[in-house]
Amino acid sequence: MNTFSIGIDLGGTNLKGIVMERDGTSRHLTRVPTEADKGGKKVLENILALIGLLLEKEISRDSCIGVGLGTPGFVDGDGTVLGGAENLPGWKSTSIYSSVFATYGLKASATNDVTVTALAESQFGAGKGVGNMVCLALGTGIGGGIVINNQVYKGTHGMAGEIGHIIVEPDGIPCTCGHKGCVEQYASATGIVNITRKLAPVYESDAPSTLKRIALESPELITAKIVYDHAKDNDPFGIYINDVVCEKLARALGTVINTLSPDRIILGGGVMKAGRIIIDTVSRHVPDFCWRQLWERCDIVAAELGENAGVLGAASLAFADLGDKSHE
Ligand SMILES: [Zn+2]
Structure with missing residues (x-):
């Protein structure tokens, strides 16, 4: 039928x-x-x-x-x-x-x-052909989904995949979940805006930064898109923020890789409109936070399905x- x-x-x-x-x-x-x-x-x-x-x-x-x-x-x-x-x-x-x-x-x-x-990414998108994958949505917050042996892993009461609340900075920025230093506070759109405003007064560089000036003079104008537009335009403060964001994200992904040894990690959500720069920077940092043998068998790619x-x-x-x- x-x-x-x-x-x-x-x-x-x-x-x-x-x-x-x-x-x-x-x-x-x-x-x-x-x-x-x-x-x-x-x-x-x-x-x-x-x-x-x-x-x-x-x-x-x-x-x-x-x-x-x-x-x-x-x-x-x-x-x-x-x-x-x-x-x-x-x-x-x-x-x-x-x-x-x-x-x-x-x-x-x-x-x-x-x-x-x-x-969906596992069956029709960036995860096609691999059995084990983890998907992160970098949006207002950070959501996660896990596919093991081509099947979704829901966990007890459907609560698995809270990757956004992996703690990457003990005593870090307070999170909506009640803990401190969750990766969501650094690598979500909201987190990127917050840390840009927070780090602007203490960031020092010889080269001039338009992004730093905007963050200091009109902090209400800062969005994740503005941060990444400047980073891709080689603004030194933009490049620095991207590095902070991706290093924190890499800490969480290292934990995920050590725990699940996935074939692939897929990054999607609004923040990923920035594209390649995030994939490249996070991939550079991940080896510092997980076993080399597991990382050699894993890659990080952008979501495809929109x-x-x-x-x-x-x-x-x-x-x-x-x-x-x-x-x-
Ligand atoms: Zn949290």
């Missing part, structure tokens, strides 16, 4: 949905507003409506093996959102699987949005987790 899955990617602004065949071909990419400000119940209603919309486009609903969902935060084994999704007020405690089953008679599987992105990775990974997750179980 020609089975298909439905993938849903839950973002703070938009919900994305897609229909995917077992061979990975997809169709009907659809985008609707999340309406996160109206609370968790409304978000769930919108997800169910989007599933309905996608089912209507297919001739036989019976061929749907189920729904995969990528969401911010953690999801327990029974589909209950445990938390960690602060940008979606009221989303915590939502019961996803029972709602999808009650409405459409379909099984569902949900996990963290960066974990589904990792699955903004639709989440929805593709969510649809793949349904095949991986639900298989033919909906017909049992």
Whole structure:
């Protein structure tokens, strides 16, 4: 039978949905507003409506093996959102699987949005052809996803992959998680802005730096993009900040490499619009923080799939987790 899955990617602004065949071909990419400000119940209603919309486009609903969902935060084994999704007020405690089953008679599987992105990169993007990989999304924060033997590793209660909270600087910058010195405080977009403002008054160099002047005179104008535009333009303070960022990131990746010995680490998210400079600098620092034998068998590359990775990974997750179980 020609089975298909439905993938849903839950973002703070938009919900994305897609229909995917077992061979990975997809169709009907659809985008609707999340309406996160109206609370968790409304978000769930919108997800169910989007599933309905996608089912209507297919001739036989019976061929749907189920729904995969990528969401911010953690999801327990029974589909209950445990938390960690602060940008979606009221989303915590939502019961996803029972709602999808009650409405459409379909099984569902949900996990963290960066974990589904990792699955998508593994199957269709920069991780194609390697079995073990780790994906990091360098955005407002840092999310992580782990693929082992071509399958996502969710960990207990779906909480694996919190690579952004690996501590890289004891007594470092306080983090939203309550600890100090998490890599997220240095290598996320927010972290890059903070350390640029913090280090500008103490940075000294013989060569003039436009970036330093902006950071001192108009700190509100500093963004990760401005920092990296200057770094790529050979601004000495920009180059220095990139080195600080990548050295801290390398500490976390060294720990990941020593723990998992992956074939590949994939870096994505908004910060990676800077591109090659981050890959090159972090790859230069990583050998200082992990076993040489493991590093020799690993590489660090940029993500390939862009903004639709989440929805593709969510649809793949349904095949991986639900298989033919909906017909049992
Ligand atoms: Zn933290």
